[in-house]
Amino acid sequence: MKKFILFILVAIPLFLASCSSDDIRFSIPGVDDQMHLAASEESVTLEQDKGEETAITFTWGEAQDRGEGTKINYYFKMDLEGNNFENSISKIYIPEGQNSVSFTHKQLNSYLKMWGVSTGTTAVVEGEIIAEVTGADHYMKPEISTTTVNVTGYEIQPRNLYIFKADATEGEGVLMEEVLSETKYSYAGALLAGDYKIAVDAESDAVLTFHVEKDGFCVVNADLSTGEQPTITYPTPEIDKLYMVGNACAAGWNIGASLEMTQDPVNKFLFTWIGQLSAGELKFPLDTPSDWNCDFIMAASENQSITDSRAVKRTSPDTKWQVLSGEAGKYKVTVDTYHMTVTFEKQKEVVVPSDLPIKNIWIWGSATSNGWNYPFLLPLEYDTNAAKGTFVIETTLTEGELKFGLENDPNKGVNIEWLRPLSKDVTNDLAPLSASDLQVLGQSPDYKWKVEASQAGNYKISINVIDMKVKFEKK
Incomplete structure (x- = not known):
């Protein structure tokens, strides 16, 4: 008996050692591929212009019947060949009765980008259909079918709308x-x-x-x-008034003489000013500046070039735009207080013929964005492409009145000569926009044009100082 017990004690370690060195493996049998997954194309070159069109369709047949009480659920996966589906797209559940799945040019191109495939490189893409078994009384391996297709992607170009x-x-x-x-x-x-x-x-x-x-x-x-x-x-602007100050403009560093900018009557986030800029610096005070204790629209960096549109709203640090001596000239300055940008558009230097009887014209009145405020802010520009003597402006007119001043001298104010409608077209000192004949008059009689509420909108206004005609063209 002692010998038998000793034999058992010796045999147990040997048995345990045998188990640890040789794993016991269970082999679960699978099934042959009956689905035969196939791609509609062996290779495809993707095109951006065909973004929403189908590029590839994968199809398959029914999986094998796995016995009474079982049900087959189908899933589709896709990855680059050789990745063992470790970077697969999200597994797609296939509804009952469906035996295909399609991908557009745009979808496949985005997957290539996700997998890190370079533009123009042909990648071997592997698709896999998985038939999972449910309802069995024991685990059954899913039936699997795979196939490959060669796919070449494209570089995404902007698509303007x-x-x-x-x-x-x-x-x-x-x-x-x-x-x-x-x-x-x-x-x-x-x-x-x-x-x-x-x-x-x-x-x-x-x-x-x-x-x-x-x-x-x-x-x-x-x-x-x-x-x-x-x-x-519909955002509402916080800034209702904006001015320009600095030794690059006529205001100099006199805060009280800051030049008022014109707020766009429709896009109230926009302010514009047209005039001469010289070498120097400038920035944009808010509200009505009486001293330097106010907020400003400032350049994003010190001595910022006028080719750099970046802007910020702040009181300090005191960063300004710098106009270089070689950049001096006539500019249209536009401040966009929504996007916080300032643009400087140099205007073509136009030489007004010296023999014209009138060389400067401004539109003024309650029908304009300038209102009855002085100085005049809306000059007409001489048009070298039109008949000689033609001045034009494109602007917005609202219900109200207007006339055309011939000087913008602060020493004279509004005590100047004006372009007015002829008396024959005037009733109660007002003429319709259809009244095209002009005359030069002083302060009186105060003939003006009347813009009716129904006529409000964007206009191109042309004045010929030789023919003495005005034309209001609604755009």
């Missing part, structure tokens, strides 16, 4: 910002109330449509992936 009036069939639209390639677009700017479409061009069908409730500044955000109408918001 524009905003047009809903009924537009020609003309240029307003360019939207492409926030997310071919998917999310945005626009922040002025629009008049009405219906609009977002499209590639005026002749194209609308990608999306939307309605603007009121004239003014709005923000339009569109997400093409949802197909829903864009969201429209």
